Amino acid sequence: MSRAAGDSPTRIQREKTQAILDAALELFSAQGFHGATLDAIAEAAGLSKPNLLYYFPSKEAIHRALLEALLDRWLDPLRQLDPAGEPLAEIAGYVLRKLEMARDHPRESRLFAQEVMQGAPRIGDVLAGPLKALVDEKAAVIAGWARAGKIAKVDPRHLIFSIWAATQHYADFDAQVRAVLGADHEGRFHDAARTLRTLFVEGLRPR
Amino acid sequence: MSRAAGDSPTRIQREKTQAILDAALELFSAQGFHGATLDAIAEAAGLSKPNLLYYFPSKEAIHRALLEALLDRWLDPLRQLDPAGEPLAEIAGYVLRKLEMARDHPRESRLFAQEVMQGAPRIGDVLAGPLKALVDEKAAVIAGWARAGKIAKVDPRHLIFSIWAATQHYADFDAQVRAVLGADHEGRFHDAARTLRTLFVEGLRPR
Amino acid sequence: MSRAAGDSPTRIQREKTQAILDAALELFSAQGFHGATLDAIAEAAGLSKPNLLYYFPSKEAIHRALLEALLDRWLDPLRQLDPAGEPLAEIAGYVLRKLEMARDHPRESRLFAQEVMQGAPRIGDVLAGPLKALVDEKAAVIAGWARAGKIAKVDPRHLIFSIWAATQHYADFDAQVRAVLGADHEGRFHDAARTLRTLFVEGLRPR
Amino acid sequence: MSRAAGDSPTRIQREKTQAILDAALELFSAQGFHGATLDAIAEAAGLSKPNLLYYFPSKEAIHRALLEALLDRWLDPLRQLDPAGEPLAEIAGYVLRKLEMARDHPRESRLFAQEVMQGAPRIGDVLAGPLKALVDEKAAVIAGWARAGKIAKVDPRHLIFSIWAATQHYADFDAQVRAVLGADHEGRFHDAARTLRTLFVEGLRPR
DNA sequence: TATGAATGAGAATTCATTCAT
């Protein structure tokens, strides 16, 4: 039997579980759910297939575990948006944090993107629940800033979409970004940060 | 073998080919290459599986045909960016055309996105070739506008990335957009257009 | 309906039938019954697959037709063995005729060989009937020669097997013969003829 | 993946592998590569089809394994031809060993024959390499005997072909041999041995 | 006669999962 609910996992259990999740993230994000095979994940994780299934009951379960871990972190940057902060600086900070997320966790970003692109069958309720709630909350903050004339009048939720899109693009469409930039891609996150700062800060500066 | 290279396809060929491509686009864009099965495509197209394979020699070939047809159109909006036009209006127009593309061809957008996200194994050369060439050309135009003080100074290629990202988001992340907007999603393209116009036009307005 | 029994085939019918048989012989002899496809035969014969099946009702039927035509000729060399001739010369002549057969009709030889090797499912009755009868007849002749001291005492039927084997080898095992002889294979039938003459004539010369 | 390269196979692996090879030899030799199905092989070997493919990665791989094992043994009789032996006895011995090979390993013989007959696509290099080398070597020995007047002057390589052909005939054309001999086929190898001894020994005796 | 179109019955292979040890 796999580890019972109450047991605290041993070190070895934690390590293997982590190795599996890591391998699975690599493969799911690169090939999609159906494109990744348990064989490949097991090999990448350095275990036998049955052993892998000792730690997770099914392929589906691994995928679910990855998405859950992901969603935990995914909203952190937005959560940190401080209603009491200076509006343009807050937004600039949020953009930057999100861009760093794309830079540091591209596989998670692609995993999430593929899931959403396929209609979010597994995380639809999270999107409509906690995610929507957080967006609503922060959108209200932004709307407040706009009403107060601190930033330009924009639809705050679409503003958030744009920030998501523009930053995650560097993770999700990495192959395209590299192809287009050619040799210049080394400094791409730096250049992106400057460009996005201009767009969002100047674009939102009240006039 | 089905139609020889030189023959012009008969009506029935055109119809069935189109039905297959349509069904395949639906399924590939929703489930990815591996998630979509020939069975499902054949059923959606209203043909038997062997009959489907009478028109296309393999699953791979269908996918390739879709990508090729897609790439043909994909760059049209950018191509229309007029070096002789009024800079901010040109950019606003481009954003709008791209947004309409996302609205009218979301499946194509998702197909493209999944391909790129998986490393662009099949269209890598197009990205590094024709796509890069077009971007370089238009980036030079935009850079010229910036030097002339017609728009703010931004990295033109990253600007293009942002436009791509922000517009395609409404196709690729449709499930998320709907979940977050809830009942308000009906007018999402209209609201998005206004928001993006503000961001890109005001964000780029020289000061 | 295909041509009724009584009709004499038109020229075009004869030509197409022949083209089909020729293409089928090529492919069956090279790939075996299962390895050859109707597609390939039709293409080699220059017709469409349905048209091919207008002339022959099935793949099986083509194969059968080939074997029948083949068996007709196959025994000719042995039939010509003349009981009244000079024994050693008769045998030498038979060997030579059989070798020429291998040289001039290698595909037929291979078709026959493959059929026999697979247990002769389609021509078993011919082997046990007409073929056995002819061999028995000629074996009696040879046995008579041996009894009369005109040739050495050998089992006449095994002698016939050896002649078959040694000559057909140049058709059936052509690939091996060429590989072993390398550049010298051009004159292989000439060299084979001399070698076989020595073996069979000297080997059978009474002493 | 099944057994890694370095591991020594377990008992069960050896047994199942052997059962598969045995069943495959039976079917490939009787039906040809395309005529034999994995289904049939699996059933004959007493395994499920996927289990069979656990031991060999593909149908092709099974076939290749059979041919490789075969080639190993195939040349043994010729290798034993002793340059220092008494020429006629050596040749008689070789003929006999080869005939025993046909008697004891008819399926291997037919497998080899079918492969060569189809143009030796998989073993062409072995024929042109090791096989040719061995034949060249032994042909030189035989040529030496002929020059020394120990045997009649014949082309040694064609002599070898004749020996191959005449002996393998009893394996490859078994169906025909049985049909022709009828009830007498029981002693066929004995009778063949006598006949071939006469042909090759007397045929080669110097005069 | 001829052929474009269609299909049912396989055939090889893959893969998530289970079994036995």
Place this chain on the structure above:
DNA sequence: GATGAATGAATTCTCATTCAT
């Protein structure tokens, strides 16, 4: 915990044959 072995259910693709015109 770990793994070699096994398998049922697909999944892609092939092929002889038939249909409709």
